[in-house]
Amino acid sequence: MVRPQTPMGVDRPRLRRAGAVLTALCAIATTVVAGPAHAVGPGGPCALPRSQAHHSEGLDTWNPAYPRPVGHLDAVMIFLSFPDSKPEVSPERLAADHFPATSRFFERASYGRFQLEAHPLKKWLRMPRSATSYRIQRDWDGDQRSEFLRDAIAVADGDVDFSRYDLVYFVADPDAPGVDSDATKVVNLDHPVQVDGTTLRRVVTVFEHHPPDRNVLAHETGHVLDLPDLYHRPQDGKGDWDTHVGDWDLMGSQFGLASDPFGWHKWKLGWLGSRQVTCVRGRGSSLHTLQPLEAPMKPGGDNRTRMVVIRTGPASAIAVEARSASGNDAATCSEGVLVYRVRSDTASGNGPVQVLDGHPGHQACWGESVYPALADAPLGVGESLRSEADGVRVSVRGRTAGGSWTVAVTRE
Numbered sequence: 001m002v003r004p005q006t007p008m009g010v011d012r013p014r015l016r017r018a019g020a021v022l023t024a025l026c027a028i029a030t031t032v033v034a035g036p037a038h039a040v041g042p043g044g045p046c047a048l049p050r051s052q053a054h055h056s057e058g059l060d061t062w063n064p065a066y067p068r069p070v071g072h073l074d075a076v077m078i079f080l081s082f083p084d085s086k087p088e089v090s091p092e093r094l095a096a097d098h099f100p101a102t103s104r105f106f107e108r109a110s111y112g113r114f115q116l117e118a119h120p121l122k123k124w125l126r127m128p129r130s131a132t133s134y135r136i137q138r139d140w141d142g143d144q145r146s147e148f149l150r151d152a153i154a155v156a157d158g159d160v161d162f163s164r165y166d167l168v169y170f171v172a173d174p175d176a177p178g179v180d181s182d183a184t185k186v187v188n189l190d191h192p193v194q195v196d197g198t199t200l201r202r203v204v205t206v207f208e209h210h211p212p213d214r215n216v217l218a219h220e221t222g223h224v225l226d227l228p229d230l231y232h233r234p235q236d237g238k239g240d241w242d243t244h245v246g247d248w249d250l251m252g253s254q255f256g257l258a259s260d261p262f263g264w265h266k267w268k269l270g271w272l273g274s275r276q277v278t279c280v281r282g283r284g285s286s287l288h289t290l291q292p293l294e295a296p297m298k299p300g301g302d303n304r305t306r307m308v309v310i311r312t313g314p315a316s317a318i319a320v321e322a323r324s325a326s327g328n329d330a331a332t333c334s335e336g337v338l339v340y341r342v343r344s345d346t347a348s349g350n351g352p353v354q355v356l357d358g359h360p361g362h363q364a365c366w367g368e369s370v371y372p373a374l375a376d377a378p379l380g381v382g383e384s385l386r387s388e389a390d391g392v393r394v395s396v397r398g399r400t401a402g403g404s405w406t407v408a409v410t411r412e
Contacts, residue, residue, distance in 0.1 A: 044274055045279055045281055046281070046310075046317060047059050047060045047267075048315055048316070048342065048343075049061075049314075049315065049344060051344050053345055053346055053347040053348075055223070055227060055228035055229075055348035055352075056228075056347075056352075057264065057342050057353065058315075059264075059267060059268040059344075065226075066224065066225060067224070068225075068269070068270060069225050069271075070114060070270040072115045073114070073115070073116055073167060074117050074164065074165045074166050074167070075116060075167035075168070075221075076118075076119050076120075076121070076167070077094075077095055077098075077099075077118055077120035077121065077169045078169065078171065079091040079094060079121055079123070079125065079173070080124070080155070080171065080172050080173065081124040081125070081127065081173045081176070082126070082127050082129070082130050082172075082173060082178075083126060083127070083128070083129070084130045084176075085173060085175065085177060087124055087173045088175045091120060091121060091122055091123060093210070094120075094171055094174070095118065095120035097208070097212050098118070098212065099118040101218075102116065103116045103117065105259075108327045108328050109260055109266065109271065109328055111271055111296060111297040114269070116167075116221070119164075119165070121160070123159075124173070126155065127152065127155060128151055128155070130176075130177070130178060131173075131176045131177060131178030132178030134147060134178070135178075136172075136178055136179060136180045136183045136207060137180050137183055138180065138183055148205075149187060149189075149205075152170050152203075153193060153195060153200070156170075157195060157196070160196075161196050162195045162196040162200060163196040163197050167204070167224055168200065168204065169203070170203055170204065170205050171206040172206065174209050179207050180207055181207050181209050181213075182207075183205065183207045184204075184206050184208055185204075185205060186202055186203070186204050186205075186220050186223040186224055187204075188201065188202045189201055189202060189203075202224060204217070204220045204223075206220075213254055214254060214255060216254050218250055218259075219251060222250060225269060227251050227268075227269075228347070228349065228352050228353075229251060229252075229348045230244055230245045230249055230251045230252035230351075230352070230353050231244065231252050231253060232351060233349055240371065241370075242256075242371035243373075243374075244351045244354050245340070245374070246355060246370060246374030246375060247365075247370055248323070248340075248355055248374070248377070249261055256370055257331045257333060258323060258329040260293060260294055260323075260327060260328035262319065262340065263277075263293050263306055263319060263321040264319050264342050266293075266306075267307065272307065275301075276302065276303075276304065276305060276306040277305070277307050277308075278307070278309070279309050279311065280309065280311070280409055280411060281311055282411065283411045284410070285411075286409050287397070287406065287407070287408050288305055288308050288320075289405070289407075290306065290308065290321065290322040290404060290407055291304040291306055291404050292322045292323065292324035292404070292405075293306055293321045293322060293323055293324075293329075294323070294324055294329050295327075304404075306321060307319055308320040308407065308409055310390070310392050310411055312391070312392065315343055315345040316342065316343050316344075317341070318339065318340070318341055318342075319340055319341075320338070320407060321338055322336070322337050322404070323335060323336065323338050323378055324403065333368065333369070334375055334376045334377070335378060336379050336383075336396070337378055337379045337380075337394065337405055337407055338355065338377060338378045338379075339355070339356045339358070339377075339379070339394050340353055340354060340356060341353070341354045341356060341387070341390065355374050355377050356377070356387055357373065357374055357377045357385075358376070363376065364376035379394065379395075379396045380396060381396050381397070381399050384408075391411065392409070392410070392411055392412070393409070393410040394407060394408070395407070
């Protein structure tokens with residue numbers, strides 16, 4: 001149970017945008033077995049160990065099966081047409097649906113430490129069969145999906161040197177009969193393919209409408225970088241998808257108002273380091289000054305804290321960060337100190353991150369937020385919350401004119 005000390009807000013009827021449901025059946029993938037985990041890794045005592053859970057939130061070591069997004073990565077966009085349909089949109093227009101917007105998203109999120117460069121083909125490559133024959137759909141049959149990928153790689157091999165690229169996007173003609181936008185996802189290959197002297201472990205299959213859903217390619221690219229799905233998938237497919245993290249972090253919802261990755265993900269990907277992360281291990285109280293997560297880094301080095309982490313168990317921690325209406329979060333309707341729980345032994349899609357609601361029973365951004373119940377989760381000045389399950393209390397003491405937040409953390 002999370003108990004707010006100063007609840008605020010107004011209860012309102014909840015309205016879901018139908019489009020938000022599409023967030024998420026992206027990236028149903030095969031499990032990637034992680035390497036050995038260590039109790040204390042190079043990230044310090046609060047860096048949870050990476051486990052065998054798919055897309056584990058552990059960050060004491062990096063899974064070498066994934067490209068690490070520090071520096072420059074190259075991505076190829078391959079456009080696939082089908083023999084029974086003439087494309088109505090050019091490859092150039094489809095590429096512009098996603099780039100440079102996706103590159104700019106990651107440039108802002110990484111403080112300029114990650115540059116994703118797209119190399120789109122300028123022509124359509126024709127698949128040997130109609131889209132309907134592959135039975136493309138959200139929960140795609142494995143054999144049909146494998147046939148699609150085998151054909152796509154074969155038709156592209158003559159025009160693409162796969163060894164030159166770190167990421168591969170296969171973009172299907174959005175107007176071809178049988179192309180289902182719900183099927184957009186990352187496919188991890190059970191048996192990696194050897195092509196052009198390189199090993200192809202995963203590809204992004206894009207079946208989006210034109211124009212596409214907002215941030216959809218950035219979400220899928222996140223999976224290629226070993227980030228998990230943070231949404232909740234109801235067993236019957238009819239409930240709420242956004243109960244774990246709401247609008248916070250692109251991997252929860254591509255439609256979210258605050259799409260910047262959690263500080264934990266920035267730490268995992270190498271965009272935050274030990275100078276920007278403060279670890280709390282012992283019991284007692286401590287005072288911290290938090291810079292907004294979205295604020296640019298100072299040139300030449302930045303020692304300002306962006307995230308406070310409280311280690312609560314062998315595979316669990318509480319993270320505290322400040323979110324502001326800037327950068328990738330410019331559309332957010334709620335600013336303040338966000339608190340969330342991380343578990344490194346929980347697989348993608350099973351709730352590895354859970355936002356703790358600073359104002360339970362209250363809602364915000366009704367009609368805009370994908371999950372209004374968590375839209376006002378951040379704490380404001382004078383507010384606090386206590387997580388009984390974790391034995392942690394977070395209190396916001398003040399905010400400076402420059403935008404930093406003073407936060408007290410108590411480990412009971």
